[in-house]
Amino acid sequence: MTGSGQYSVFGIYVTGPVHDALAESVYEAAGVVDLDDYFDGTAGAVPAGDPGAEATDALLGNVLEAFAALYDGADFAAAARVDPDAFDLVHLAARPERVARARELFQAAATIQDADLRTVQTAILAAHLEVPIATPDR
Numbered sequence: 001m002t003g004s005g006q007y008s009v010f011g012i013y014v015t016g017p018v019h020d021a022l023a024e025s026v027y028e029a030a031g032v033v034d035l036d037d038y039f040d041g042t043a044g045a046v047p048a049g050d051p052g053a054e055a056t057d058a059l060l061g062n063v064l065e066a067f068a069a070l071y072d073g074a075d076f077a078a079a080a081r082v083d084p085d086a087f088d089l090v091h092l093a094a095r096p097e098r099v100a101r102a103r104e105l106f107q108a109a110a111t112i113q114d115a116d117l118r119t120v121q122t123a124i125l126a127a128h129l130e131v132p133i134a135t136p137d138r
Helices: 016-030 051-065 067-073 076-080 096-113 117-129
Strands: 006-014 045-047 088-094
Touching (some): 051 067, 051 096, 076 117
Antiparallel strands (some): 006 088
């Protein structure tokens, strides 16, 4: 957390099905009803003890811990076929060191895949949440 015991707010891009699975995961873990409105993307920080921040911090921690396996199992080709306008920006919160590490890993994966961050973030999170990148209706 930041020096004052806060979580950092950060944004990721995901497709509709991944967004839905992410929202469901945070709802189950912390009772967050509307993930889209929960974190203020302009705030920059969330106080320690916030249940939604604790849930998304834990989720990001799990993603970072399994990043290599998730990378190997991610369907980057499917994510690359998604219309660029079909991605949603979702704000989450996590400890600053986790946010920094996630940014490094996502950027490295984007460089290796020669893809944009939307593609990489969606593919990795879809692999983690075990959901399809896209569905016929989304």
